[in-house]
Amino acid sequence: FSINILTLLALVMATGLVVDDAIVVMENIERWKANGAGKRAAAVLGAREIVFAVVATTATLAAVFIPISFLPGQAGALFSEFGFVLAFSVLTSSFVALSLCPMLSIRFGRDAAPKAAAKPSSFMARATRAYRRVLEFVVNRPIVPVIASLGFAAAGVVAFRSLPSEITPPEARGRLFTIVQGQEGSTFAYLDDKVREVERRLEPFRASGEAKDVISLSGRGGGNSAFVIVTLPDWAERDYSQQDFEAKIRPALSSIPGVTAMVRGGNSLGIRGGGQGLQFAVLADDYDKAADAAEKLSAALAENPMFADVRPNFRFSRPQLSIDVDRETAAQLGIPLSAITTTLAAMSDEFRAAELFIGDNVIDVFVSAGGDPIDDPTDIENLFLRTSGGAFVPLSSVARVVEAPIAATLSREDRRRAVPVTASLVEGARLGDAIEVLRAAAPQALDPGMSTTLLGEAKLLSESTGSTGLVFAFAAVIVLLVLAAQFESFVSAFIIMLTVPFGLAAAVFAIQLSGGSLNYYSQIGLVLLIGIMAKNGILIVEFANKRRDEGLSVKEAILDASMTRLRPVLMTAISTLLGGLPLILGSGAGAESRAALGWVIFGGLGFATVFTLFLTPVTFLMLARFSKPRASEEQALQKELSRSVRQPA
Template identity: 40%
Template structure:
């Protein structure tokens, strides 16, 4: 510490007194007092040693004593880069370790991320190959197919640029967006190219076909692109943790659509004018002449003729078609209520864990004995190679009655059983454990915490007594459900404690203050911090406490003395603490908590493998209606809170997307009739998605709900192609029926091509396996199933609705004439 300075004529020297104590010997030599001129030092009456602040934490790796080290990722840091550098450092350090000592990686998030990215990249390659194959198959020429194919790399490179500009990273969400973009970015190019190619096949010169063919569909291309972007915006505006993740998804898809639209309207016509050629059967003279019917000449293919015949029958039987569509949609509504609901699908992340809770007041040694039982029962899984590492922590969270066992599973390529199957096989281990409460759990998707107890119900009220009674009844209700694992609440009066009652009058008579008694108790039993010291540049606390043998039970209090005033001699003598204090053993709650400023108790539980969070929340809400009085408030925390907010947020986003699409189309068509015809096909797509989820046994989660929102834009695209072209034909004087028939047949091939491209682009998601496959399967089946099941009905329902409703609005040329007049 500063102690002044010495100043001479030419120099000034600062004086600093080094009064710090830095070693145990320094503290041992502290003189407490002198007795008969003999100094009594701290080392004479106390054991002074360097140690750990809390020695109740026990760590083991594969049954061997270990020291745990966690590496926490900073915001915006790259998890895979951190893992790579840490593993490189481990390899360097291992060479210097003593014999018999090793470093084991108990858990590494980068393993799941790298495996998932690899699976997505494989799916992206397969998707790219399938989309190219279907384009070549429909166009019948690889040379011709180059026009839309070139859109894919241009759009993907542009998306990577957008990821960089927006400050995103290449992660699972952005890669998923790129994968889905493959099927979307070729749609506009297919529409432009197909129209140009059809006009050339009908005898129009190549350059004119490229120019006028593009102009003919430019409105449809812009309308479909704006519609798609309008559906991505609500996804990007989702709130909370889920919204932050999927905002990248929506923005990258929107960027892909913008880039592909620009390419389709600029690069594709130019390439088509250079690549496409007229049929050799056309004479040179005819090549120079324009065919006035080239833009509307109907194709003569088996598919077109068959569709024409069926469409005419459908238009003649509107009641039957509408009835089928209504029944199809209502079936989806009925099945929607039966779908299981959860926040995110349970992914195979290559890790499982067993949180364990011993009775309140248990020591670390007792909890460790229960952890060893679990480790012993897990040995068969290690021997057959299903588990690579078992990492145990006892005294987790500075609570000696808590334990945590982490099992790092073998790599996905090296095991046949999935994570879910292994978890089911491990559940009997925790059920046989009678000395502690435990359950096997898996990490939650989307990086959410609280995987061991996804169900968290918070009961709040005016006072703890009333809240305690209500929570106890709700807990008994939860215990009646076998699908809820280890239900419990954070208010349990089972924490053993010793209540001390102070005789203040006697303490006053002996001149002992309450502060002195409290200080003595804290010094002996509370590990009181009294000072600090510096070692190797870091500051550490100095803690005083009684030795372990002097603080084992309630009788230890009898060996505690304080200095009291002797009424006869006036001197201060040591008096047993029991003179002032009476001790009784009792039990109480470990903590009292508040939530939303109200006294509260949280009921939590794990979920069985086949029981979803949505079912658990609905079960507890049903019980709360009949159990909780009006003065008690029920709310949610943890994953349950995220689930409730995400569910309502996605539903709001779906409604918002539908409204935006309708308003955007109304502004583009300058009519409410045409947008209504287009939007009425959306329920068929949603119903198709629900049918596919039901058939495949997939839950309604964030991924599948995002896929349903995407279906709004995908299905609206088909309707736009038919309705916009029918409006053009009506403006030439054709009747509504003639216009919709001709438009539907002319747009059949591009509609089928774009839908099949989108379906094949998402097919690798449906066939996904390995790390994180469950989330990809969920969104994949929504898109594939929704488009497949709704395509057939849409090809007949949209023309039918247009035929019935288009007469309510005037054709575009009539509106233009009225405006001029």
């Protein structure tokens, strides 16, 4: 791995996550001190009491990063290092929390804290009393939070289906790329003249300060292609967006005659074809028919205000000379076809006439015409061929030269002839919506036997959208199995995981309210949220199970656990929220993508904390009765062992 956008993004997220384990350990140590234990005893007892919860939360968070590598398409390859960095950070933080934090609390902590309750006027004391009143209300009336949660989840499903989808959000990276494509066969001087015209049309924007620099690169990607890079002033020096500036210069550049100028931005992931809008190809058995269908479909899409510029990338623009041989006349004159091809090759370029062997070396002997090269089609017609009778006749007597344009490239997709089409999107248009418009318009524009296939970002989006649900399910199953193995109970694991769907629904609402979309970054945030939400539930359920082992009833155990774990749950939630806040408030290149992840974590975890504090106690009260405390199982085992009779050897 290297220091890149994804690893830096993981480090920003880790800032809020790595302190969670230390918060839980130190809070428990301070609680023991408040009960009168010395600093050494509090460090030992506090760390020992919380070790299972820390290990469980760490294993859960580390396990949830596994499905990130299995995201379909390019997303899995891109974000595997993101998951690895976060998993390694969390594993290291748990080791530090269980070893270094207790030692430092002994070294720098007070010997003992007086056993005193918090001041009645303190915020935490008031929050604790308010939480206890609400908690007792929902525990005594479990149907209320259950119905409210189900309604919230149903609304989340509706909101999820209405979310637009795309690979990455429209990013403002401070520069725009203009691809200038000249006609096939055009000279470099012609292309250079058109590039200078592009620069002239951009000069007023540079003079006014709307554009900072204009850089041109001619001849890149072919002799008839050029790139013009427009850099914008710093974000603090302008009050307009990159998309606004792109919409302003597109009409000025697209009207340049003789060339095709397409303006696009980039993306933070460096995806090939990124920022070019909707790319697809019309498939058929004949290029001419496919080209006609592509023109018809492009015209239909151009009527939709979602698209700014729709252009088929298939034109008969490359000049070519074809030699149409009259085989019957050539046969009568005794001129073989090979003689015609050999003469054309020798006079226009060269051909290999023989091989010369000198020892172990083989030297090719080429024949080429002397003098000036052929630069006029009439010169080809005046080439002389030798007949079987020894006479010489011009090529025009047995063949005719036909000049006809051909396509510059012949594309194939899915083993069929393809005509690519590029459709730029206006500001605010989503790639997922554009794909739906294409699928609706294609049947009316295409003849039977024709079809369309997605290319570029659209293809990646289609591949990832179809498997996103499976990835979420895979992540949930992994976390459930890890929790069940640690708690040795599927009931406890199910209680913890029950809050996950409601937290995901909260994240969906956060995406919708922020005007976001379902993209690579928000998908990673949703997968990450599964592990983060389970973390708070572990703190409560693990402590409630201990209280049941000590003989408390289910209701008494969950009430005591909820009140005891209120402070660490709030503290860890606040630390994670503050860690994700810079992603939302940040600016600069790629800020839109970072905000997509930040809103999922901030909005999802904020609501998920509420569900953890109220829904987890209710589900524990309803489901824990179906499982026995671990202490009762151990007592039953000891009783059976004491009654057993040793078998004779």
